[in-house]
Amino acid sequence: MPRGRFAPARTGFTLVELLVVIAIIGVLVGLLLPAVQAAREAARRMQCSNNLKQVGLAIHNYHDTYQCIPPGVLPQDTNFQRQASWIVRTFPFMEQNTIINNAVFVGTDWSGQDRADYNWELKNTATVETYTCPSSDMPLTRTESPNSATQALGAPSTIEVQIACYAGIAGTYLDPRDMVSNPTPNVSTGYGLATFNGVMASVGGSGQSGAVRFASITDGTSNTICVAEQSSYFDDGTNRVDCRAGNHAGGMWHGGPGGDADWWLNVSVLRYPINWDLAASNYCPGYQKHTITRSNHPGGAQVLLSDGSVQFAAETVDFTLLNTLSSRNDGMVAGSL
Template sequence: MLPALKARSRSSGFTLIELLVVISIIAILMALLLPAVQQAREAARRTQCRNNIKQLGIALHNYHDNHGTLPAGLIVRLATNNTQDLPSRFAAVLDQNRHLGTNWMVSLLPFIDQSPLYNLVDINTPLSIASGNNATVRSTTIPGYLCPSDAFNGAPLERYNTFDNTGAATTPGRPWARANYGANLGREMYEWQIQHRATPSQKKGAMGFGSGSKLSEFTDGTSNSAMVWEIRVGVNNQDPRGAWALGRFGASLVGGCDVGTAGLADCSGINARDAFADDVDGCTNAPQNGMGCAFDRGDGEVAPRSMHTGGVHLLLGDGSVRFVSENLDFTVHRNLNSISGGELTAEF
């Protein structure tokens, strides 16, 4: 009898064609799913960003309940004795970089569970000195001051370039941590405010030079007046925009965007991407990153910005948060930055 022939066994592996088909299917699925995953992640980041600015609103109202007013946007001190508050005559400060006192974000620390950090602040010493407790305070990252959608806010401001009255550059040491929210300083440009050109009843903001506003002064209605705008931080370590403890336009303060008699806006709009859109001392003109800016010590105007698609978050005087379109009309933008201008704010 012949021995039984063993049946040939077929390999259970993939052929090359089958493998290529499987890889193609996986690639297609990944291409379909990846945008959805990215959108879901950005939605979560945007929600966190909204929650953070909402918490700032609660803290600001608690501050108002305790002090009868909102915190000052910034305190500026005279160069002669470094103790006298100088809320408006900014041009009299011999070295702008060395005589900046506390700003609204420093004042708000006890109301966001940061009392130990606030207790380190020496209000008689400029926050811009290179050592000591104030340097420690300004270099501390506050998670609630950050929007997770901003890809640049993890890098601090390490070298702040500005001009004093002689035109010389000044560069203090020790970094400044970042933030993504700026107080509404008013509808007029920075330079005009500091030279008393602004008409307080028409162009006053929520938090100004040397003092903050009372909610009773929001005669346009707290639901029609901006308190805090979302902003972006500078794209490199020399751009001061988004430095939370720095009481400067673009760093922790937003405003401007007035509309002149010719109907022309004095600043670019929300999420402006054109070159020289902002006017901030020491800034870096980076329109390719949506952060155009003119390095200038003059007018001072800042556009609210975010890395969200289509707009920015806005905290109103009543504590509510709105997502405002980047296509917002300039006139409406101006009216939101005025708390008592008597304007009729259109729907936004």
């Protein structure tokens, strides 16, 4: 029989076979993707935990040097020259000496709001990764417009300042001892009578005359939260807002007016549960005293205890227990997170 009358041997896939292979690959990718994402989140959570451990070590070294914990907020002077935050005071103890050696602490306004800010260039260029949670989807900086006095020093019309993903716990809005008889109070009303009972209490007000020492943590350093995470948006279904305690003038560098003022920065007075989004009337607590502990880690947020250890606080944790752990001297027996 002449050549060429036989059909050539078939090579390659048929369309059906190709579709089957594509479908199998799609199923495998669908099975593997959640595992890959979970592994990445586990790594990010570990890095976040390491960040908090570094902060805890810096706080302990600060206490060894100055016999007190970095004050949560120091009062502004009579010329509205606002002070550096507790975060800035940890820098010498986390290998950030370059920042401290170039910082001005006297005669300057760290907020840049009312007086000349001699630290504008430092704030505009320095970034400290330790205070950033890798799971956060929020901006690392905020854009600010230096006032005329600061621009006269050479500052441009806008600068970028870092916002921290962690906040010191200054106290609790409700007294944990009162919550025993009323474990589910209305956290949207009333007046915070405790407020100064945390490790990072505001100094100079009616409730706290000086910085806290470890000896003042009578509930025990392993039973008292010192710093908590704030690394995700407030989202009540209508608003998605950046409510971190440092999202205001000066970012992580500025502590606010201190004392009995209505707002402090980079610290929080506990008033709401972890990851709480149900604020009344779509109200975001903003940068004032009652910012919320929250994160993008599934199911809760990480906290630094005063002994330097880091724990994961579930968003379902008992609210009375959370208040007890956020108070340094309520005398109540605390359970575990």
